[in-house]
Amino acid sequence: xxxxxxxxxxxxxxxxxxxxxxxxxxxxxxxxxxxxxxxxxxxxxxxxxxxxxxxxxxxxxxxxxxxxxxxxxxxxxxxxxxxxxxxxxxxxxxxxxxxxxxxxxxxxxxxxxxxxxxxxxxxxxxxxxxxxxxxxxxxxxxxxxxxxxxxxxxxxxxxxxxxxxxxxxxxxxxxxxxxxxxxxxxxxxxxxxxxxxxxxxxxxxxxxxxxxxxxxxxxxxxxxxxxxxxxxxxxxxxxxxxxxxxxxxxxxxxxxxxxxxxxxxxxxxxxxxxxxxxxxxxxxxxxxxxxxxxxxxxxxxxxxxxxxxxxxxxxxxxxxxxxxxxxxxxxxxxxxxxxxxxxxxxxxxxxxxxxxxx
Amino acid sequence: xxxxxxxxxxxxxxxxxxxxxxxxxxxxxxxxxxxxxxxxxxxxxxxxxxxxxxxxxxxxxxxxxxxxxxxxxxxxxxxxxxxxxxxxxxxxxxxxxxxxxxxxxxxxxxxxxxxxxxxxxxxxxxxxxxxxxxxxxxxxxxxxxxxxxxxxxxxxxxxxxxxxxxxxxxxxxxxxxxxxxxxxxxxxxxxxxxxxxxxxxxxxxxxxxxxxxxxxxxxxxxxxxxxxxxxxxxxxxxxxxxxxxxxxxxxxxxxxxxxxxxxxxxxxxxxxxxxxxxxxxxxxxxxxxxxxxxxxxxxxxxxxxxxxxxxxxxxxxxxxxxxxxxxxxxxxxxxxxxxxxxxxxxxxxxxxxxxxxx
Numbered sequence: 001x002x003x004x005x006x007x008x009x010x011x012x013x014x015x016x017x018x019x020x021x022x023x024x025x026x027x028x029x030x031x032x033x034x035x036x037x038x039x040x041x042x043x044x045x046x047x048x049x050x051x052x053x054x055x056x057x058x059x060x061x062x063x064x065x066x067x068x069x070x071x072x073x074x075x076x077x078x079x080x081x082x083x084x085x086x087x088x089x090x091x092x093x094x095x096x097x098x099x100x101x102x103x104x105x106x107x108x109x110x111x112x113x114x115x116x117x118x119x120x121x122x123x124x125x126x127x128x129x130x131x132x133x134x135x136x137x138x139x140x141x142x143x144x145x146x147x148x149x150x151x152x153x154x155x156x157x158x159x160x161x162x163x164x165x166x167x168x169x170x171x172x173x174x175x176x177x178x179x180x181x182x183x184x185x186x187x188x189x190x191x192x193x194x195x196x197x198x199x200x201x202x203x204x205x206x207x208x209x210x211x212x213x214x215x216x217x218x219x220x221x222x223x224x225x226x227x228x229x230x231x232x233x234x235x236x237x238x239x240x241x242x243x244x245x246x247x248x249x250x251x252x253x254x255x256x257x258x259x260x261x262x263x264x265x266x267x268x269x270x271x272x273x274x275x276x277x278x279x280x281x282x283x284x285x286x287x288x289x290x291x292x293x294x295x296x297x298x299x300x301x302x303x304x305x306x307x308x309x310x311x312x313x314x315x316x317x318x319x320x321x322x323x324x325x326x327x328x329x330x331x332x333x334x335x336x337x338x339x340x341x342x343x344x345x346x347x348x349x350x351x352x353x354x355x356x357x358x
Numbered sequence: 359x360x361x362x363x364x365x366x367x368x369x370x371x372x373x374x375x376x377x378x379x380x381x382x383x384x385x386x387x388x389x390x391x392x393x394x395x396x397x398x399x400x401x402x403x404x405x406x407x408x409x410x411x412x413x414x415x416x417x418x419x420x421x422x423x424x425x426x427x428x429x430x431x432x433x434x435x436x437x438x439x440x441x442x443x444x445x446x447x448x449x450x451x452x453x454x455x456x457x458x459x460x461x462x463x464x465x466x467x468x469x470x471x472x473x474x475x476x477x478x479x480x481x482x483x484x485x486x487x488x489x490x491x492x493x494x495x496x497x498x499x500x501x502x503x504x505x506x507x508x509x510x511x512x513x514x515x516x517x518x519x520x521x522x523x524x525x526x527x528x529x530x531x532x533x534x535x536x537x538x539x540x541x542x543x544x545x546x547x548x549x550x551x552x553x554x555x556x557x558x559x560x561x562x563x564x565x566x567x568x569x570x571x572x573x574x575x576x577x578x579x580x581x582x583x584x585x586x587x588x589x590x591x592x593x594x595x596x597x598x599x600x601x602x603x604x605x606x607x608x609x610x611x612x613x614x615x616x617x618x619x620x621x622x623x624x625x626x627x628x629x630x631x632x633x634x635x636x637x638x639x640x641x642x643x644x645x646x647x648x649x650x651x652x653x654x655x656x657x658x659x660x661x662x663x664x665x666x667x668x669x670x671x672x673x674x675x676x677x678x679x680x681x682x683x684x685x686x687x688x689x690x691x692x693x694x695x696x697x698x699x700x701x702x703x704x705x706x707x708x709x710x711x712x713x714x715x716x
């Protein structure tokens with residue numbers, strides 16, 4: 001693939017509601033340094049693609065209200081590369097608009113669509129797969145989605161079923177997409193071996209995705225091309241503000257990928273996570289210990305004074321800086337409460353009983 | 359640097375005490391898939407270095423009792439590349455032993471020493487910096503440590519002070535190392551601009567690190583070379599089992615880096631984290647309106663703020679008047695500890711070990 005024909009479209013419109021309230025609407029997940037590495041997820045995504053193209057070939061698709069945040073996190077991006085959706089009409093109109101804009105800039109454009117709030121630890125492998133996908137998309141009029149090799153029967157992801165033998169550049173034809181499955185179905189996908197996770201990373205030539213929109217979701221293209229001469233001009237913002245809200249609100253998966261016949265996938269082993277639910281940390285924290293058993297009730301207390309401790313036999317307490325507390329664990333309820341408020345404890349206990357919590 | 363002269367030594371002996379009680383001794387952090395990407399931290403570290411060398415040039419330095427776990431996670435590694443320390447004598451003897459072994463295999467060997475339980479998101483940049491460091495170490499008889507550009511006044515890391523102008527390949531002379539600073543000092547380091555985080559990633563020729571040991575910590579080299587002809591033979595295991603426990607237990611920082619005159623650093627912007635503390639976990643997890651992190655439990659909280667609560671599923675917490683605490687119950691141990699004293703949790707763990715509680 002020629003570097004000058006390659007463009008990146010980073011999807012950054014999400015409001016991160018699953019992270020609420022830590023990630024409130026005005027500071028969604030992509031703008032947070034979730035891994036504490038000194039960079040937000042959108043910054044990491046941007047820098048990852050700088051290995052492929054220059055900043056002026058990277059476009060950010062976001063809600064108009066996040067424009068200032070995007071500029072703060074990605075000051076290298078030219079203003080005109082920040083595409084603000086006037087309304088939230090799901091992913092299909094947003095991708096169609098960007099494809100039309102890029103195609104207007106460069107009729108030979110290839111685009112990579114990628115989320116802004118995922119992590120990818122195997123960057124080298126990721127970049128190699130993207131390069132393969134760009135080449136395959138160029139030579140085969142194909143729409144490609146990167147397929148993540150699944151490592152567990154996750155019920156939080158959509159799945160891609162690949163079919164047939166491996167084609168050129170490590171690619172496969174896609175047989176179908178599957179919505180988030182139940183646990184049993186997810187396990188059968190894993191056992192079957194030809195299913196991949198859909199990470200929302202797409203690779204195609206703008207002319208091919210536009211053709212597919214015309215065939216499968218023409219309302220969107222017709223609405224956006226009412227006056228196509230406005231794209232990449234000073235009138236674009238006003239024009240888009242007027243026509244965009246009239247596009248059908250639909251995801252790219254429904255509008256295109258589940259209908260088009262020329263959809264392919266390249267499986268990729270890139271250590272990916274959408275960090276979407278913190279299952280990771282829950283899974284990690286939930287881990288049982290198979291080894292050591294505490295044979296007696298023991299405590300390690302530092303500056304714990306005037307407190308009453310009652311724990312199940314064999315359980316250990318490690319505590320610091322507590323004065324005048326009840327620390328009571330009856331196996332079902334853990335109570336850590338100021339001793340002087342004994343009366344309140346009774347009321348609390350009563351309200352627990354009343355609400356049938358236990 | 360010639361690929362055939364390059365060797366990687368991955369340090370995997372840690373027992374992960376800062377993650378205690380969720381990472382107990384038999385399953386330390388490097389063997390956990392903390393980010394839920396389908397690969398453990400040691401696996402990610404191994405695959406990162408496969409971009410530089412083949413598996414037979416990667417050595418794992420671990421405690422003898424983790425040998426089976428290492429083989430499970432890294433089946434490609436030849437048995438003889440898993441170096442089990444017979445005793446926990448800190449990092450200097452372990453690195454000296456590995457350097458002697460590699461030097462015996464190849465007198466022109468260069469080695470990279472790296473921890474097994476960190477994350478690096480900017481892999482391409484990391485690999486470029488390692489290549490620069492290998493070249494600089496080869497041409498300048500230098501001992502190099504990668505310096506992480508600090509993004510906040512972290513009090514949990516050691517700092518490197520670089521001095522003078524930039525030298526070849528983006529390197530600087532190291533003026534001194536500084537232990538974990540207090541908050542005010544850390545902030546002054548950040549403001550001053552010439553301080554970097556010490557990530558424990560070292561690059562040097564084996565002949566130069568061995569020479570530095572001879573000059574600065576000769577007891578270790580003398581002890582390990584009593585009969586150097588045993589290295590890389592069938593007799594090595596028995597030999598090392600006998601002599602290794604007699605080496606001085608000291609860190610590579612104290613033994614070499616703070617004394618040697620030929621220490622250099624290459625600053626690296628690689629989106630690094632040691633994932634070392636509960637505080638970082640706290641940053642990842644969802645928070646309620648008072649800044650508390652709580653996993654799926656029913657709670658009745660009164661004036662409980664900025665705390666991390668983790669209880670067995672279904673268990674209820676009733677608490678009042680706690681600010682900034684870890685409240686962690688793994689079924690066997692109940693921990694109620696000020697969050698700001700996370701470093702102390704490590705010491706607590708040590709004293710539990712010393713008392714044979716577990």
